Amino acid sequence: MKCVVDLSEVEEITLQQLSINHRHRDARTRAAGLLQLGRKVKPKAIAEQLGVSDQSIYNWARAWRDGGVCALTGGHNGGRPRALSEAMVATALEIARAEPLTLGQIAQRVQEMRGEALPCRIETLGEALKREGFSFKRNRYTLKKSVTKRRSP
Structure with missing residues (x-):
């Protein structure tokens, strides 16, 4: 099965920025993989380089054709749930x-x-x-050195 993605210049720039700046690693990886697909690199080579399965590359290409950038970034469900409710x-x-x-x-x-x-x-x-915007300071249990130096003549 052929896995080819034709990218316009604007799409290529968008994917480059996405592969560098997105906050989730998996979205950056998808964007990098699609960039390589647009440059006619074989899916198997891309999968080996990015450390993903071959099927992932085909899934990313289909998602790109179906939904564009939104399909790439919308799939982030990873990460551990928060410990505090x-x-x-x-x-x-x-x-x-x-x-x-x-x-x-x-x-x-x-x-x-x-x-x-x-x-x-x-x-x-x-x-x-x-x-949530709070900050904490460590409590000091000792006097500042400059204060003790001034008191002792």
């Missing part, structure tokens, strides 16, 4: 907005309010809060 993150956000607390105190209050332990590490909760 949306409800747990919402609870943490409410607590964090109410008063200034450390990350450990926020985690403890989330556990108390939800009645269950965090299903992840405390750092994961911190990352979820950072995605």
